[in-house]
Amino acid sequence: LKSILKDPSLLATKAFVAGEWVDADDGSTFEVTNPARGDVICTVPDLGRAETARAIEAARVAMKDWAARTGKERAAVLRKWFDLMMENQDDLGAILTAEMGKPLAEAKGEIAYGAGFIEWFGEEAKRVYGETIPGHQRDKRITVIKQPIGVAASITPWNFPNAMIARKAGPALAVGCGFVCRPASETPLSALAMAVLGERAGLPKGILSVITSAKASDIGKEFCENHTVRKLTFTGSTEVGRILLRQAADQVMKCSMELGGNAPFIVFDDADLDAAVEGAMASKFRNNGQTCVCANRIYVQAGVYDAFAEKLAKAVAALKVGDGLDEGTEAGPLINEDAVEKVQEHIKDVLDRGGAVITGGERHEMGGTFFKPTVLTGVTQDAKVSTEETFGPVAPLFKFETEEEVIEKANATIFGLASYFYARDIGRITRVQEGLEYGIVGVNTGIISTEVAPFGGVKQSGLGREGSHHGIEDYLEMKYICLSV
Ligand code: ADP
Numbered sequence: 001l002k003s004i005l006k007d008p009s010l011l012a013t014k015a016f017v018a019g020e021w022v023d024a025d026d027g028s029t030f031e032v033t034n035p036a037r038g039d040v041i042c043t044v045p046d047l048g049r050a051e052t053a054r055a056i057e058a059a060r061v062a063m064k065d066w067a068a069r070t071g072k073e074r075a076a077v078l079r080k081w082f083d084l085m086m087e088n089q090d091d092l093g094a095i096l097t098a099e100m101g102k103p104l105a106e107a108k109g110e111i112a113y114g115a116g117f118i119e120w121f122g123e124e125a126k127r128v129y130g131e132t133i134p135g136h137q138r139d140k141r142i143t144v145i146k147q148p149i150g151v152a153a154s155i156t157p158w159n160f161p162n163a164m165i166a167r168k169a170g171p172a173l174a175v176g177c178g179f180v181c182r183p184a185s186e187t188p189l190s191a192l193a194m195a196v197l198g199e200r201a202g203l204p205k206g207i208l209s210v211i212t213s214a215k216a217s218d219i220g221k222e223f224c225e226n227h228t229v230r231k232l233t234f235t236g237s238t239e240v241g242r243i244l245l246r247q248a249a250d251q252v253m254k255c256s257m258e259l260g261g262n263a264p265f266i267v268f269d270d271a272d273l274d275a276a277v278e279g280a281m282a283s284k285f286r287n288n289g290q291t292c293v294c295a296n297r298i299y300v301q302a303g304v305y306d307a308f309a310e311k312l313a314k315a316v317a318a319l320k321v322g323d324g325l326d327e328g329t330e331a332g333p334l335i336n337e338d339a340v341e342k343v344q345e346h347i348k349d350v351l352d353r354g355g356a357v358i359t360g361g362e363r364h365e366m367g368g369t370f371f372k373p374t375v376l377t378g379v380t381q382d383a384k385v386s387t388e389e390t391f392g393p394v395a396p397l398f399k400f401e402t403e404e405e406v407i408e409k410a411n412a413t414i415f416g417l418a419s420y421f422y423a424r425d426i427g428r429i430t431r432v433q434e435g436l437e438y439g440i441v442g443v444n445t446g447i448i449s450t451e452v453a454p455f456g457g458v459k460q461s462g463l464g465r466e467g468s469h470h471g472i473e474d475y476l477e478m479k480y481i482c483l484s485v
Helices: 049-068 071-087 089-100 104-127 163-175 188-201 216-225 238-249 273-289 302-317 337-352 403-411 426-435 469-475
Strands: 015-017 020-022 029-033 040-045 131-133 140-148 151-155 179-182 208-210 229-235 254-258 263-267 295-301 356-359 374-377 394-400 418-422 440-443 476-484
Touching: 015 049, 015 188, 040 188, 049 140, 049 151, 049 179, 049 208, 049 216, 071 089, 071 104, 071 163, 071 188, 089 104, 089 188, 104 163, 104 469, 151 163, 151 216, 163 179, 163 188, 163 229, 163 469, 179 216, 188 208, 216 229, 216 238, 229 238, 229 469, 238 254, 263 273, 263 403, 273 295, 273 302, 273 394, 273 418, 295 302, 295 403, 302 356, 302 374, 302 394, 337 356, 337 374, 337 394, 394 403, 403 426, 418 426, 426 440, 469 476
Parallel strands: 151 179, 151 229, 179 208, 229 254, 263 295, 263 418, 295 394, 374 394, 418 440
Antiparallel strands: 015 020, 015 208, 029 040, 131 140, 140 476, 356 374
């Protein structure tokens, strides 16, 4: 990997704690592998609670000066960090693809997307406005100011090794918080490369730490039990989110949770079918189906079901599967063997209930964790895909008759993150977008992620929003000041 980087120093293999590049106290390490080739890229330090506590303390100390700076001063550093990420987009993309597997074009897209959060929140640093409220008595003057909440700790998954951290680091650092992150153990290298650039951009020593560790639950406990941490921000499964919420309860810690989804993607009779196929491809097969906003259930109205299935299967069969670093690859490997097994289990379950595979359905000839992009028809509401997130390249097609019926089915899940539908009738569009119990609705589009909009879920998909001017609030406390004159 080093040999293909323009700037090999971006491939950092030590942890970044309190402004120093360090090994674990006990010298232990873990391996980072390339899921497309199965080989070991490098090892990184396997940190524990003691190093994490040091990072948290350094963040607290560094915050004093950082939070005292003007928004414009912090914005200048974040702008520089954004610029450096964009200047090094090719290298950051290659590191990301090597450790995670997504095609290089998608990885570079993720770098731009992640950097966008740093840029956006840097700009927002200047707009953390307070409020004045007319007093309740003649001598009273009421003002509300907003202040950084304190040290923020983050835990993120492997599917967006850069952007999931950038979404959290951006607002935290913009408002003046210290930030300690623990990237997924599958993908620590993208986080470390971000830290290399953050240091170059002039982030003060200790304000940002990257805890590489294979001991996720230990780090989670330190984050939740250390009294200096005032904010926990997590992206991952609903299952782990529940554990962290329980742990954080002891300190009544403010939590942001971006959890699982089970996105419905609805195609109505009046939809532009070619556009719907294009949207379904983007929504379902982006990152090889490994995102929390990927379509998990595709509902197609009876009148267009066969035509849609045929068009979608054709597009899916044409996807070029391969090593993400090879030119033209559109779908990489799955992250690991467990992911392949889950995909196989969901397919088998659909077949056992009378469904059919119309393309794909099995492992790819490339071996390893490569899987053929798949389309299933005749899927029923009792199938596992209706309640569990597949997190893989499987498009299950459900048939429905009426608008009312499909809204009810689409909402019949504990999740409420992203949803999508294709239709042209304006009355229907209005009714359906209002009826879907989801934090995000894509209407006639399969791509909804942007730093300028509030991303987040309802129900068991999460708490809080990331992105947009709303996203900064999660890192702020408000203080009401009552002055008697
Ligand atoms: P995914 O299936 O996307 O990896 P998880 O929720 O299992 O979703 O993991 C998301 C992140 O949370 C990963 O970085 C993982 O290492 C971490 N994690 C898993 N279990 C715990 C835990 N008990 N405490 C803290 N972090 C955890």
